[in-house]
Amino acid sequence: MPHYLENVIHPRTIAVIGASKNPEKRGYRAIKSLQADRYQGRIFPINPRETEILGLPCYPNVGAVPEPVDLALVCTAAATTPGVIEECGRAGVRGAVLLAGGFSEASEAGRLLEEETVAVARRYGVRLIGPNTNGMFSARLGCNALGNLDLPRGQLSILSNSANVMSSLQTEIIFHGHGGIAVMLSVGNQADILFHEYLDLLGTDDETRAVMFYVEGFKDAPAFLKTLREVSLRKPVAMYVAGRNAAGKSAAKSHSGSLAGDYAISQGVLRQAGAVVVARSDELFPVAEALSLLPPMAGRRVAIVSEGGGPITVASEACADRGLELATLSQATQDRIHAIVPAATAIANPVDAGGGTDPRVEYYESIAEAILQDPNIDALLLVGLFGAYGIRYGEQAGRDELRVCESLARMMQAYGKPIVVQSHFANLKPPALAALREAGVPYQRGMETAVQCLAAAADYGEARRRLALPPPAPRPAPPEARAIVEAARKAGRDLLETEARALLEAHGVALDPYRLIAGAAGAAAAQQAFGDAPVAVKVVSADIVHKSDAGAVVLNAVGADGVAQAVARIEASIARRAPQAAVQGYLVAPMAPRGTELLIGVLQDPAYGKVITFGLGGVFVEIIRDVSFRALPIGPADAREMVNGIRYASMLDGARGNPPVRRDDIVELLVKVSEIAMAHPEIAEIDLNPIIAHAGGCSVVDARVILQAAS
Amino acid sequence: MPHYLENVIHPRTIAVIGASKNPEKRGYRAIKSLQADRYQGRIFPINPRETEILGLPCYPNVGAVPEPVDLALVCTAAATTPGVIEECGRAGVRGAVLLAGGFSEASEAGRLLEEETVAVARRYGVRLIGPNTNGMFSARLGCNALGNLDLPRGQLSILSNSANVMSSLQTEIIFHGHGGIAVMLSVGNQADILFHEYLDLLGTDDETRAVMFYVEGFKDAPAFLKTLREVSLRKPVAMYVAGRNAAGKSAAKSHSGSLAGDYAISQGVLRQAGAVVVARSDELFPVAEALSLLPPMAGRRVAIVSEGGGPITVASEACADRGLELATLSQATQDRIHAIVPAATAIANPVDAGGGTDPRVEYYESIAEAILQDPNIDALLLVGLFGAYGIRYGEQAGRDELRVCESLARMMQAYGKPIVVQSHFANLKPPALAALREAGVPYQRGMETAVQCLAAAADYGEARRRLALPPPAPRPAPPEARAIVEAARKAGRDLLETEARALLEAHGVALDPYRLIAGAAGAAAAQQAFGDAPVAVKVVSADIVHKSDAGAVVLNAVGADGVAQAVARIEASIARRAPQAAVQGYLVAPMAPRGTELLIGVLQDPAYGKVITFGLGGVFVEIIRDVSFRALPIGPADAREMVNGIRYASMLDGARGNPPVRRDDIVELLVKVSEIAMAHPEIAEIDLNPIIAHAGGCSVVDARVILQAAS
Known part of the structure; x- marks a missing residue:
């Protein structure tokens, strides 16, 4: 069965709406370039005031065309678009390219016009490319709806957020004289067809051996990741993703109004899904071309x-x-x-x-x-x-x-x-x-580019092997875990640290022992449990989110006296700084041995959804942001790449007098955290920070679980 | 007055030694390519068995040439070289290009042959290019002793450690069709003429508007830095310096010392001297060309x-x-x-x-x-x-x-x-x-390359403004400082920490107060000085280099009892771990307030000589190696670039709850340390590590000064 966008991207019949005899007009040039590039389908000019244009019989409207129309090339002004699409819909046209600008990229009125157009298109099932696109080229039937002639035909496909960057890739291909184009398309405002739908089609397209992307933003990032995972198993996808730094992000925002999240998150989740993400725009073509061959x-x-x-x-x-x-x-x-x-x-x-x-x-x-x-x-x-x-x-x-x-x-x-x-x-x-x-x-002029091509082949090879593994199986939450989350949700609060710990344990995460005591009176029990080992004492309270800031954590308390004093200090501090807080008790736990500080977290990215993160603690996360990200769920192979993928992974080999971190332990913990987040959709964020990796294993020193805000 | 290498690089007369009628031979091709490239001087083939070669009268030996010879192109085998140079010397030839390989790059026998050749050349004042060079091109008179014809002539000069990389730059220039060559030269083994001498000539060469370097190593790095500083004031010098990933560590006593041989040192000192150092080989030509124009x-x-x-x-x-x-x-x-x-x-x-x-x-x-x-x-x-x-x-x-x-x-x-x-x-x-x-x-194809060209112009502009400042004036050592160093030198040891501190103070560096006590008996005096403020106690001993490793440092001691206990603990530890150590006493100093950990050091680089370093302490130096380097001496402008030039300079703005670091204080301290190192040639290494920058200023917590080993 052909792909649902097959006829839109490789149309056998094209109606040119707003066809014109005036060589200055888009409606003339569109026909001219289709003819000049030897389009192998049939062209139907539409213009009620003409009977013939460029040797072709002209029709008053698309409904008058005597055969089914695959694609409408809409050359009329923005304001006419809803009416044009209505007509296309009635005539059973499959898709339309909206060349005009003046839609959501331009103004609020344009945004409304775009909404109206999409509503009409949805009603009839007409799929839209654009608006605000400079068109599309597909080599199979020679459908050149771009206007740039003599494009080399070949096995690379290009999807771009920017017509201008697309044109840059195009001149590169022309100059090199190899690695021609299968499909090339600037997505415009993505009012209807989104990046992942084009990619899905290209995944099934035999002519396409590699896909190049210039991306400023996704409108449905999770769907894109899903498609990317599937397509990457079959063919390489190379991407330049804008938003690497604030400068690019703000330039991108004003350009297409798209939302770019943290670039490190983009990079992590796109690589996880199989993309080869390049950091230099001039590497996009060489890398994609090399991947298509190697x-x-x-x-x-x-x-x-x-x-x-x-x-x-x-x-x-x-x-x-x-x-x-x-x-x-x-x-x-x-x-x-x-x-x-x-x-x-x-x-x-x-x-x-x-x-x-x-x-x-x-x-x-x-x-x-x-x-x-x-x-x-x-x-x-x-x-x-x-x-x-x-x-x-x-x-x-x-x-x-x-x-x-x-x-x-x-x-x-x-x-x-x-x-x-x-x-x-x-x-x-x-x-x-x-x-x-x-x-x-493949060959290259630049040494660094040639080496980058090999690095990309290595990255893609790794990704493909990983993507071929069975996906992580969902693990249902055990009833006691479900009960913990449900209780907090009903109480309209996040999990207490004791609950967060119980949740982890219910899912099989081994934690260091700890005791909950009601107050200073429980100090003796704490000593019974931990003897004279130094312990940390911290408040358990739904009302105190930042415990350290509230003076509600005391470290290195020793013995019953020490614990009792610690509780008293915390009580005094709370009385001053958070007098309204309801206190559920005090958590007492032995101080973790000296070791390497790590963190694992789950967070909600505005674009990609739930994302898991791993990193080194302290300055490594605060200043250097040396953390890796993956979309949930992850399996052990993802987790291992996360652990090995931080910049200063050498710290895990035992720097500064610390023993080496057992990476297998961290991999296991990451997979568990992924399972927990997946098993409880109510969970918005998880923060295990710090985790101390020491000679005896891993100690989760602090655990927080934040639930979704009730909607 | 013309430069002493003028006639060697722009020869008006060339003798081709080993000239031949056999088109397969180097001695034929050399003449052929001079003629083909329209050499404007006179060529004298030398071959005792011929009377005419390629239309030119042939001479039996270079002494028989009827006029002064500027340059000998030596096309004979390696083994003949000493004799050939002897003959050239007698004939008053100014310079010789030694095309043959088989010298120090090949074997021990070759190394001896090279030494012998240089000795002969020195005797007569013949300057040598190579051996193991593929030759030289200079545009002024069309002296093409390279063999590659039709080189575009222009305003860029190229000096290269590798003939192959030179050839790469050359095809780049040919492809772009602009930015032609003034002088191009592969230095070969640098047996005689060194990089800095060629650069010195190019600095005076009106045709050269920018110089490109591919460097694998200097034979006299300090001389190169000196020449580079002078030339950079007049014209831009762009360099690719190999060795980015090389380990090349020297055995050094101090932490700073262990940084010797770093690529970061090359980068720091070359930039200081005005070079634009590129990290990608494919940026060398675009950057040099842009700098020649902007x-x-x-x-x-x-x-x-x-x-x-x-x-x-x-x-x-x-x-x-x-x-x-x-x-x-x-x-x-x-x-x-x-x-x-x-x-x-x-x-x-x-x-x-x-x-x-x-x-x-x-x-x-x-x-x-x-x-x-x-x-x-x-x-x-x-x-x-x-x-x-x-x-x-x-x-x-x-x-x-x-x-x-x-x-x-x-x-x-x-x-x-x-x-x-x-x-x-x-x-x-x-x-x-x-x-x-x-x-x-200038224009570029690649966006990243175009931006790199502007960044290079900005870097070069900064360097030129800095190089135009008066150089730092040497400050003679005060007598008391001289006495400290002299005493230690005579005793055949490095400075004790107390002496290092006294040295800094003698040069006007303000330090926090400290006390030297002889032993536990001095604890009361310490309390008198510092009250109940927590203090650090550390041993002062010429025999204990790594105090912490020897258990000879106790932190946070309080009061006379605390200090006495600390001394006792240190004594016990030394008795176990360094029983032979002679103890000069115990240094007691208040603990520095919480702040940002920094380090300043002086070290001896095997290539560049004395180098000063600045960086953040802790993991930033140990793991991330976020340090900057400059050759000594430095002025305030250098020091400021060092401080601002570390990767995580944002840490200095007050991260993790620390107050902002007063950069002026650090700049002043860096300049002082430079002055001290310059004033005492006996000093090999200085290590102020850590320095704590806190709300009240800077505390030098530990100071070490290592003297040159007696030779």
């Missing part, structure tokens, strides 16, 4: 080959910056390479085949084969002069080079390991590189 | 102009990432822009001139003028479609666009503010952009 990369271990040391140095640094590892080649591989180039300057990896002998491009072929057969290596990067041996060393070298190029492409497929070529000569377009690309191996 | 930038405030929002969003994010500020345009400027483009989507900055009206390239001219006249703005960035108006909107738009391009170049000079254009169409080379560049305004 086999999935099994790990992050790269080998570098060059004749000459400088490019190797730069490549090695770029690899390290992007988390790619230069694994040492096996002894057998090194022996093979030594036999090929006995004078080589280096052979263990990187391989510098230079070293006094004459350059011979065929070395690349035999060295590449030795490396690709090495189980220590996941991908190969050739850097430097490759591509120019023919130019520099004559015709025979040129012929050899062409053969090596074809051989590299064959080997890449045979061994299932990515090959990327960085060539100083790329922009000069030597024939060898054209042949290389034609055979399926 | 007027100095007075601040970091950029305005962005576009028609269309997407590129503005990307540009804004790229600016924020690189510390460029989108300052709000003055109301007057906004009014002017509004009058030009009433329907503009945004006008405060960024300016989005789009908004429903037809695109008109002349808007860029009038908007640019309004912006350049605004005192709030230091530079202008045009992004998006500029350069393609002619292509997209017809001939009249094309003519207008050409005029706007010339006008932009005129305005850039008139207002003395940099203009950079990012154009999606750059790689398609539209005529407008060629005209723009011809008129002196």
